[in-house]
Amino acid sequence: MRQVGWIAGTVAALLVAGGAITYAVAQDDGSNTGVPAADSADAGFARDMAVHHQQAVEMSYIVRDRTKDTEVRRLAYDIAQTQANQRGMLIGWLDLWELPKVSADAPMTWMGMGDMASGDDGALMPGMATDAEMKKLGTLNGKQAEIFYLQLMTDHHKGGIHMAEGCAAKCKVGVEKKLAQGMVDAQQSEIRLMADMLKARGAKARD
Numbered sequence: 449m450r451q452v453g454w455i456a457g458t459v460a461a462l463l464v465a466g467g468a469i470t471y472a473v474a475q476d477d478g479s480n481t482g483v484p485a486a487d488s489a490d491a492g493f494a495r496d497m498a499v500h501h502q503q504a505v506e507m508s509y510i511v512r513d514r515t516k517d518t519e520v521r522r523l524a525y526d527i528a529q530t531q532a533n534q535r536g537m538l539i540g541w542l543d544l545w546e547l548p549k550v551s552a553d554a555p556m557t558w559m560g561m562g563d564m565a566s567g568d569d570g571a572l573m574p575g576m577a578t579d580a581e582m583k584k585l586g587t588l589n590g591k592q593a594e595i596f597y598l599q600l601m602t603d604h605h606k607g608g609i610h611m612a613e614g615c616a617a618k619c620k621v622g623v624e625k626k627l628a629q630g631m632v633d634a635q636q637s638e639i640r641l642m643a644d645m646l647k648a649r650g651a652k653a654r655d
Contacts, residue, residue, distance in 0.1 A: 483545045483546070483547075484545055484547070484620065484621065486547050486548060486551070487551075487553070487557075487558065488558065488619075488620070489558045489559070489614070489615060489618035489619045489620070490541075490545075490615075490619045490620055490621050490624055491542065491545065491547050491558070492551070492553075492556075492557065492558025492559070493538075493558060493611065493612075493614065493615040493618075493619060493624070493628065494538040494539070494541050494542050494624070495538075495542065495548075495549060495550065495551060496555050496556060496558075496573060496611060497534075497535075497538055497608070497611060497612070497615075497631075498535045498538045498539050498542075498549070499555070499572060499573070500573055500575070500576060500604075500607070500608055500611065501531040501532070501534055501535040501538075501608075502535060503576055503577060503582075503604070504527055504528070504531045504601065504604055504608075505527075505528045505531050505532050505535070506582070507577065507582065507585065507597065507600060507601065507604070508524035508525070508527045508528035508531075508597075508601075509524070509528055510582070510585050510586050510597075511524050511585065511593055511594070511597040512524050512525065512528075514585070514586070514588055514589050514590070514593035514597075515589070515590055515591075515593050515594050516590075517590075517591075517594055519645065520594045520597065520598070520645070523638075523641070523642075523645070524597070527601065527638070530634070534627065534631070537627065541621075541624065554567075555567075555572050555573045556573060556574075556611065556614075558614075558618070559611070559614040559618070570582070573607055573611070574606075574607035574610060574611075575603050575604045575605070575606050575607015575608060575610070576604065576607060577600045577603070577604065581596075581600060584596065585597060585600065591649060594645075594649060595646065595649050595651045598642045598645055598646050598649075598651075598653075599646070599651070599653055599654050601638075601642060602639055602642050602643070602646075602653045602654070603653075603654060605635040605636075605638060605639050605642075606639070608631065608635055609631070609632050609635050609636060612628040612629070612631040612632045612635070613628075613632055615628035616628045616629045616632065
């Protein structure tokens with residue numbers, strides 16, 4: 449519970465900082481590289497992570513309607529608010545750079561891993577839930593919904609961390625690299641928290 453409370457305490461700060469971070473891209477210390485190209489890591493990460501985050505937001509709102517457990521509902525709210533805010537920043541940067549929000553290239557092409565996810569049943573990138581899994585989550589209630597959500601979100605975070613690490617290594621825009629590293633740190637912490645929450649419910653992350 450203490451960790452969940454800490455996460456909740458950071459959400460307001462993230463929301464306040466969001467606008468400043470978005471604006472700061474124009475003044476970024478890496479701005480002398482010019483506007484990123486449409487096929488750059490900066491643009492690719494912004495596009496792909498915006499899609500990845502949107503599913504996490506949807507998943508989190510689904511589980512909030514399927515359980516009355518305060519701990520899970522609080523975590524889901526924190527994840528939804530944080531990732532919706534970050535998604536807004538990523539899309540805002542694409543607008544700032546006047547770059548398209550969609551690409552004909554496969555997701556993760558900017559990482560050299562365009563063939564890593566098949567895209568079958570809506571799972572466009574590693575860690576993303578399939579359409580069938582999202583539908584199943586919407587049919588569960590109580591403890592079953594909590595466990596399935598925590599398992600899906602653990603997988604989702606692992607895929608997101610992999611992508612964020614790619615941006616931290618490849619992106620050129622300084623604030624975007626910092627945001628990506630912040631995602632890595634925060635989601636690793638949440639994975640540990642979710643492992644404890646699963647254990648408390650007699651379950652564990654999926655292999």
